[in-house]
Amino acid sequence: MNSRLRIGISFLLVLAGFLVPFLIVLQVLEPGLMLSFSAYFSSLVGLVLALYGAFDYVNSRRRNDH
Numbered sequence: 001m002n003s004r005l006r007i008g009i010s011f012l013l014v015l016a017g018f019l020v021p022f023l024i025v026l027q028v029l030e031p032g033l034m035l036s037f038s039a040y041f042s043s044l045v046g047l048v049l050a051l052y053g054a055f056d057y058v059n060s061r062r063r064n065d066h
Contacts, residue, residue: 003060006053010046017043 020039023029 003053003057006056007050010048010050010053013042013046013049015046017041017046 017039020029020035020042024031024035029035
């Protein structure tokens with residue numbers, strides 16, 4: 001998986017981690033423990049994946065420059 005795809009997927013995960021609690025607060029979704037945990041872990045995994053993708057992108061650009 002290349003770094004741009006990894007960053008794109010992580011953006012979607014972080015967006016889902018934001019939208020689910022937002023929809024719970026607006027009372028569009030029924031609050032639940034599993035839904036809250038899945039939103040939290042989606043945001044956490046998205047952040048870690050974004051950092052890994054960004055580091056991988058920078059590292060590949062440095063290798064190509066030398």
